Amino acid sequence: MTERIFRFGAFELRAERGQLLNSGVPVSLGSRAISILALLAERAGTVVSVQEITSHVWPNLFIQDNNLRVHLTAIRRALRTAKAGGVEITNVPGRGYRLNADVTVELSLPPDAGTGFGLRPLPLPLSVNRLIGRADCVASVMESVDRHRLVTVVGPGGIGKTSVALAALSKFATSITTCFVDLTNCASVEHVTTAVAAALQSPMGSEATPAVLIDSIRDAELLLLLDNCEHLIDITARAAEAILQSCRRVKLLATSREPLRVPGEVQFYIQPLPVPAMTDKIEAIADSPAATLFVERAQASAGAFAINEDNAKQIVNICRSLDGLPLALELAAAAVPLVGIDQLSSELTQRLSLLAFGRRTLARHETLDAMLDWSFELLPSAERTVLSSLGCFRSSFDLAAAVQVAALDDCGEQETEYAVLQLAAKSLLVIEPALPGVAYRLLETTKVYARRKLEASGQAEIAARRHAEWVRSLLERAQDDWLRLERATWWERYGPAIDDVRAALIWSLGEAGDQRLGVRLTIASAPLWTGLAQFAEYNRWLERALVTLNALGEAGGAEEIQLQIGLCVLAFNADRPGEKFVRAAEQVRRIGEKIGDPLARATGLWLLSGQRGIMGDHPGSLVLARQMLEPTASDPNPDLRDFARRVVALMTFRVGRLAESAAIGAELVADLTDRTAYGAVLRYNHSTVARGNHALTLAIQGRLEESLALIAEAVVDGERLRNPASFCYVLSSAACPVSLWLGENDLARHYVDLLAREASENRFTYMGELALWFSTIVDRRTGRLSQPTALGQMPPPLPHDKDMFITTCAALCDKEAVKRVLAQETHWATAEILRAHGEVQLGLNDEETARAMFVRALSIAEAQGSRLWALRAATSLARLMPPNEAAPLIRSALTHMDNAARFADVRAARMVLTKTTSKRRRAGPAAFE
Known part of the structure; x- marks a missing residue:
């Protein structure tokens, strides 16, 4: 076959080989561009019409003008690489294009290209960009x-x-x-x-x-x-x-x-590029394929762009929002110099359809909408309708859910199922493994596009109602599975549904939504919001649902009870148990009594009892706790019975009746099962809190090893059950103070850090304050208090909390605490606060007051069976006594501390005993006659 060689300027064009040389050096140019250039070279100096060019290069096809312009732009760029000018393509408006050059044509017989059958394939297209992550x-x-x-x-x-x-x-x-x-x-x-x-x-x-x-x-x-x-x-x-x-x-x-x-x-x-996690460090983000692609393409558009500490999280957000889809990442990166990384990250979902800044050789890839339009227009009508409706989903869904939400009018379930399966086969749905079976998901880019199509179709309200009904049925299944499944399995199955719950609430509590359904969804979704630490947002939904319930004229019933309980728990963690907390708790109790709901009534009493206790009124707190089980309730349900007995045990401990509290706590712990009801998560996880409360009693009784072991179980249980409120409670009320009491400073630091992390992640202001206090105490003990703390910027601790802090650090005891404890009936911390006061007075050289405080503390501790406090009081008092009196005192206090030699108070007591014994030996028997 004869080959033609076109020569013009520094160029040599071998069209049959698909090759353009510039001074003998190959120039990268696609096959279509080579064909266009060959036609223009053959007709050099004359105008070739657009129609003639497209007919020559794309015979029998309809081609958009921008396709031709893309190739002409590539040709012009190639011609500009010549060392000397003089060769150019000009556009004659309304007529076509002309190659301005002196062209000579030579004929040649090229060698066989190697197939043996006269086939010489065009050169493969060259990749302009580096392939990343593939x-x-x-x-x-x-x-x-x-x-x-x-x-x-x-x-x-x-x-x-x-x-x-x-x-x-x-x-x-x-x-x-x-x-x-x-x-x-x-x-x-x-x-x-x-x-x-x-x-x-x-x-x-x-x-x-x-x-x-x-x-x-x-x-x-x-x-x-x-x-x-x-x-x-x-x-x-x-x-x-x-x-x-x-x-x-x-x-x-x-x-x-x-x-x-x-x-x-x-x-x-082929799957999307792996995306970084929001918690990744900058090095891991930079190594992520999705982030690498985005940064490299952004550098091509914005020059000096680079990943750093300031923009790393925005880059992660972009990569995750775009599901690691390479085209979307390229288009987003090209937009960086126009809108900036901050605005692009914060408004990405609104900008998806506008991303049109990348340079693509295909018109259908110039924007995300163009790409999706290409796929959408290829679908049959039924599949278009189903895809649009599936845009309602925010997370993954199974086939049954897809059929429920995207049901085709005038068609049976089989037709809808077939449409869903076809969409998956056409890569418009991502297939993921799930429990059980498989699940489907739309990429974020497809999801946004589908929702716009749904809005345009006029069927958005119908689909939104179906979606909200599906969320209701999903939460019903979640409730059924709450006690049947392992908690980790439950979260794996239902945790991702939080985004769909949010979407259903936005619609149902809106003006055009089903507001009664919205109230029910708000209540039923409580475990998801609490377990995923979305407390601030859930608080807004609770308040909105209450307003809705009042507007519907349906306040004062079981639904308001659940909403008010939620507000109580959130108010407690966010802003201490103040007036808002008390009002909501009183409302729960009143409605419970009015409608004859013993569990609601008991919950209101628990909330009020807890508030009384934190404010230092332990007897009043116990009175309310005992009212949780009505005298007429001969056979309460197990959840209510254990709930009430748990609260009674705690409040009994706080009034200083340790043996009685320990007996109830031991029964509860022995009978523990993870049976916290689905709707009871706002009353804390029973298994976690029962262990923590009982461990507190055991520690003060002197059963130190048992206490630490039980706390370890409670902490593991709290993390596993993913209830931040009850986890923070057990850390602040048991794990942190007990580890500090026993001198386990490293363990205390671990628990304090856990508390600080949970409080920060969940925006628990109150728990964050407790974490800061405990952290300061640990630092003080370990000599690490090198920087000023923020304690002075916080409100003073509440009475019960202050008492707790004093038991872990005697130096915190002040006149207010002593005055308050002397004005009250003796309680769980009375003995230790008096001893701490004695230590402070001893430091001021007031030995007489110190001795009186130590004697009184020891008496109270022995009467209560508070062996840990008794050991401390005895040790403090022994330092002020003659050796012959001190030694028997300490030996008596150590009697009940078997298998506890490693703990700080036991070591301190034995050290005093050793010194006392040594003094007696040196002084001789006569000294003690």
Whole structure:
């Protein structure tokens, strides 16, 4: 076959080879651009119309003008690489294009290109950008091609199917003849045949027929890449099957949004790029493929752009919001110099349809909307309707959920199921493993697009109602599974639904929504909001639901009870148990009594009892706790009975009746099961709190090893059950103080750090204050208090909390605490506060007052059975006594401290005993007569 060589300026164009040389150096230019340049060179100096160019390059196809402009821009860029100018393409408005150059034409007989059958495939398109995060994909595709004759790379638009397939194809180019065929602009079997013939540079050209084409490659050893098959899936499948049957040495690699479903096909599903986590450090973020792609493309658009501590979280947010979709990341990166990283990150979902700043060779990839329009327009009507409705989902969903929300009018469930499965097959739904079976999910870009289509269809309200009803049924299943499933399994199954709950609440509590349903959803979703630490947002939903309930005229019933309980718990953690807390608790108690709901009544009394105790009124707190079980309730339900007994045990401990409290606590712990009812999570997890409360009693009774072991169980239980409110409670009320009492400073630091973390993550202001106090005490003990703390900026501790702090650090005892404790009946901390006061007075050289305080503290502690306080009081007093009196006192206090030698107070007591004994030996018997 004769080859023509066009020479103009410094350029040499060999059109049949698809090659352009600039002073002998190859210039990167695509096959379409080469064909356009050859036509203009052949007609140099004359105007060639747009119609003539498109007919020559894309025979029998309709081509958008911007496709031609893209290729002409590439040609002009290539011509500008010449060392000397003088060669240019000019546009003659309304007429066409002209190559301005002196062109000479030579004829040559080129050598055989190597197939043995006169086939000389066009050069493979060169990748402009580095392929990021796809090395494993390329290797897997290559391995599949080695072993199979048809491999289809499947995935949604913009995920990088073509890039991966081309990278694999280029690696085969040294061992086998390879050919790239772009089917984007093909619309029929004739177009496909022509495209393949053109890519192979077959002499048949546009006159090729399927039979003749197959005959021409029958014996060729060839790897053929058919790119973008989704819009011609049936035609491409038939062509692929014919080639595989007739051409034994030909292998096919295809890219498509759905499989070809040809016998022998191997499907390789390409996934989005891995995205970094919000908690990752900057090094891990920078190493993430999605972030790497975004940063590299942003650098191309914005020059000096780089990842740093200031923008790392915004980059993570962008990568996660775009699901690691390469096209979306490229378009977003191109927008950085125009809108800035902060605004892009904060308004990304609103900007998805506007991202149109990347340079793409395909018009359908110029914007995300264009890409999705391409896929959407290929769908049958039923699948379009279903896809739009599925935009209601915020997280993953199963097939039954999809059918419920996206039900097709005038069609049965089977038709909707089929449409959903087809959308998954066409890569518009992501398939994920789930418990049980599989789940489906829309990429964020697809989700935003689908919701806009739903709004435009006029069916948004119908779909939103169906979605809210589905959320209601999901929460009902969650409640049924609460005690049946392991808690970790429960969270894996239902935790991701929080985004759908939020969407359902936005609709149902809105003006056009089903407001009664919204109130029920607010109540039923409590475990999700608490377990996922969304307290501030849940507080807003609770208040909104209360307003809605009042507007509906339905306040004063069971639903208001649940809403008020939620507000109480959130108010307690966010802003101490103040007036708002008390009002809500009183309302819970009143409504419970009015409607005859013993559990609601008991919950209100628990809340009020707890508030009284924190304010230092322990007797009043116990009175309220005892009222939780009505005298007439002969057989209360187990949840209420254990709940009430747990509170009574705690309040009994606080009034100083340790043996009675320990007896109740031991029974509760022995009978522990993880049976906290679904609706009872706002009353704390029973298993966690019962262990913590009992451990507190055991510690003061002197059963120190038992106490630490039980606390360890409670902390593990609290973390496992994912209830931040009860976890913080057990850390602040038991784990932190007990570890400090026993001198376990490292363990105390661990528990304090846990409390500080939980308080910070959940925005628990009150618990954060307690964590800061405990942290300061640990630092003081370990000599690490090197920087000023923020204690002075906080409100003074509440009475019970202050008493707790004094028991862990005697130096915190002041006149107010002593005055208050002397004015009250003795309680759990009275003995230790008096002893602490004695230590403070001893430091002021007031030995007489100190001795009186130690004697009184010891007396109270022994009467209460508070052996830990008794040991401390005895040790303090012994230092002021003659050795013959001190030794028996300490020995008596140590009697009940078996197996506790490692703890600080026991060590201190034995040290005093040792010194006392040594003094007696040195002084001799006469000294003590």
